Amino acid sequence: MTWQGWTLILAFIGILIALAKPMGMWLFALYEGRRTPLHIVLGPVETGFYKLAGIDPDEEQGWQRYALHTLVFNSVLLLFTYAILRLQGVLPMNDPGMAGFTPDGAFNTAISFATNTNWQWYSGEATLSNLSQMLGLTIHNFLSAATGIALAFAFFRGFARRQTGTIGNFWADVTRVTLYLLLPICIVYAVFLIANGVPQTFVQQVVATTVEGAQQTIALGPVASQEAIKMLGTNGGGFFNANSAHPFENPNAVTNLIQMLSIFAIGVGLTWTFGKAVGNPRQGWAILAAMLILFTIGTAVTYSQEAAGTPMLAAAGIDGGNMEGKEVRFGIAASALFSVVTTAASCGAVNAMHDSFTALGGLIPLLNIQLGEVVIGGVGAGIYGFLLFAILAVFVAGLMVGRTPEYVGKKIEGREVKLAVLAIAILPLFILGGTAIASVSEAGLAGPLNQGPHGFSEILYAFTSAVGNNGSAFGGITSGTPFYNGLLGVCMWVGRFFVIVAMLAIAGSLAAKKHAPATAGSFPTTGGLWVGLLVGIILILGGLTFLPSLALGPIADHLAMIGGETF
Template sequence: MTFQGWFLILGFTAIVVALAKPIGLWLFALYEGRRTPVHILFAPVERGFYRLAGIDPAQEQGWRRYAVHMLLFNAVLMAFTYAVLRLQAVLPGNPQRLAAVGEHLSFNTAISFTTNTNWQSYGGEGTMSNLSQMLGLTIHNFLSAATGIALAFALFRGFARREAATVGNFWADVTRITLYLLLPLCAVLTIAYIACGVPQTLAGVVDVQTLEGARQSLLLGPVASQEAIKMLGTNGGGFFNANSAHPFENPSALTNLIQMLSIFAIGAGLTWTFGKAVGNTRQGWAILSAMMVLFLAGVTVAYGAEAGGNPVLHELGVAGGNMEGKEVRFGIAASALFSVVTTAASCGAVNAMHDSFTALGGLVPLFNMQLGEIVIGGVGAGIYGFLLFAILAVFVAGLMVGRTPEYVGKKIEAREVKLAVLAIAVLPLMILGLTALSSVLQQGLAGPLNKGPHGFSEILYAFTSAVANNGSAFAGLTASTPYYDGLLGVAMWVGRFFIIVPMLAIAGSLAAKKYTPEGAGSFPTTGALWVGLLIGIILILGGLTFLPSLALGPIADHLAMIRGQLF
């Protein structure tokens, strides 16, 4: 590890914390339905949408109606994307004349982008036309991100409101978030990426002459615009197969830093928004503090493992850290940081291949996802996932010290705890169940490139990434088969919506409750003790649930490596 590496890591962390309040203020204005600086541009568009759809944005919805409208909206989007991919060959915007996407791959991709997972069982530049990238995929990048933030707003209202029957209007939330937050920020980011050398064109292929005098065809497209929302919306689906390791997606150290900051920006801002919504910004800072402690712990382990390198190679006289699978443009520190950022924030983008990380270096991204990606997390999904753990933590604290289980003025009772447990249990049930199934079936065992613990890690990582709606991969698993496309598609859908519905039920239950002011019997939820308890609950639940699977995969892989055994 080097001074420059730690300077990058700590500097990045400081910038994220500094951005939390200004972005949180913008988000809070949208949460309350107030005007923002860009209303003068987009307010007529917003009103036009409402008139066209026959929606009254002032008419609020109970949690059930909010959930039904959200589910129908996403189901229609998924069907639309499936149709675009299947009809790709006859639609315009296909300069390479690519064939229609196959049935099982279209199914997998449509679910993937609908759920904000952006898992890719395909090479983007060789499979998707420009129209498919823009109409089928980039639109999802906006709307799946807006859906996540809207759902976080609904839960915030549950905590903030008193004896209310509604949690907001889904259509108004999604429209305002898209128009007044995502579109303006992406316009700025797109221009910045173009200035840094990222292509933005409708051309399909450009022929160039190499330094050796040969001719080479370079694939191009509307990359910068997709790159902007890919990172800001914590989507992660790359225009190119190599994702952010490709120089057209991520040409320099500057774009690498911008991308990482984009991934964390909105998620960090939502913590401040939550504190403001419940009338105590210290609550938001406490949540962000717990997230940052977990984040820095993960970075420390991943960076240390990659900088330490492979002892087997050291014995052969090859000194230095582990550069396998990493871009020399970024090096070990930036690659390790990027891997932790993207898996902490539900963004499947990669600038290095996780399959080539050391065993412990690859364990950190895997564990981040198994925790539910609540360390910043996906836009909206991270904060509402974290609040589910907060509900359990305050309940456990009440049991341990005999105090009333209250959180931000709302009593936490049996209904909320049961719903929180139900939502949190989705991840281990799906991840471990599908991994076990694929580890014994012939169709599942045909996927991993490696055998032994590393091959098991490839299967475990794939289902963890799918259920957690991350989308990154170990890159050693052949997933473009009917078996994996189908099963991973189901895993992505369950991992997204089987958590959202119980969460919305919690929002509705909390909104209907009276406000309970803090008293002598209330457990404090803003200090260091609360932050430590939150971290402990998260790690204990994650550790107890997933430690056996990690022992069979990356931990066994690490022990074999230090014994000198390579697979």
């Protein structure tokens, strides 16, 4: 490890803390439906959308209706993308004449982008036309991200409102987030990327003559526009197969830093927005503190392991840590930091090959997803996932003080606790269930490149990534088969929308409750004790649930590495 590496990590954390309030203030304005400076230009566009769709943005919805509209909207988008991918061969903007996807491939990819997972079993530059990239995929990058933020707003209203049966309007939330947050930032972001060398063109490929005189085809396309929302919306799907390790997606150290910051920017802002929504910004700062503690621990472990390298590298006389699978442009510190950022959030973009990390260095990205991706987390999904853990934490605290638990002015009773447990239990059920099926079936065992613990880790990571809606992978696994496309597609859908329905049911239940003012017997939920309890609950519920599977995979892989054995 070097002081330069730690300077980068600490500066990154400092910038995040500085971003929390200004981003949170903008999000709070959208949460409340207030006018912003952008309304002068975009206000008529918003009104036009509502008139065209026949929507009354002031019409409030109960949690059942909010959930139904969420499911219908995303299901229609899924079918739309499935059709584009299947018909790609006969649609325009396909100069190389790329064929349409197979049914299982289109099914997996459509679900992947509809759920903000962006799992990619294919090489984008070799299989997708410009039309498929822009209309089929990028539209989901915006709308799946907007859906996540809208759902977070709905959950906030559950805590903030009193004795009401409504939690907002899904269509108004999604429209405002898209128009006044995602689009404006992405326009500026894309221009920045173009200025740094990221392509933005309808030319799909060019042929160059190499120094040796050979012909080389270089893939191009509208990369910058997709890259911007890929990062800001914690989507992660790369225009190119190499993702953010490709110089056309991530040209230099400056773009690398900006990409990492943009992955977390909305997530940290939502913590402040939550505190403001419930009338106590300290609640938001407490949540952010717990998130950053977990993030810092994970980053320290990954960086230290990658910087230390392996005994076999040392025996071969190779100093300087484990550079396998990493870009020389970024080095170990920036690659380790990026890996923790992208898996702490539900992004899945990568600037290094996680499969080539050391065993314990690769364990942290895997564990980040298994914890529920609540360490900052995906846009919207991270904060509402964290609040599910907060409900359980305050329930435990209530048992300690011997009274009905309360959180931000709402009594947490049996219904909310049961629904929170149900939402959290979905992840291990499908992660471990899917891994078990793949580990004992012929079709599943045909996927991993390696044998032994590392091969098991590749399977475990695939199902963890799918259910957690992350999309990154231990790249050694071959997943573009009917078995994996089908099973992982189902896991992605369940991991996204089963949790959403349970979360919205909690929001509806909380919104109907009276305000419960804090008393001398209430457990404080803004101090260090509360932050420590949050961290402990997340580690106990998330970490111990997956400890046996981690012992079979990365931990066994680490012990084998110490013994000089590789797989």
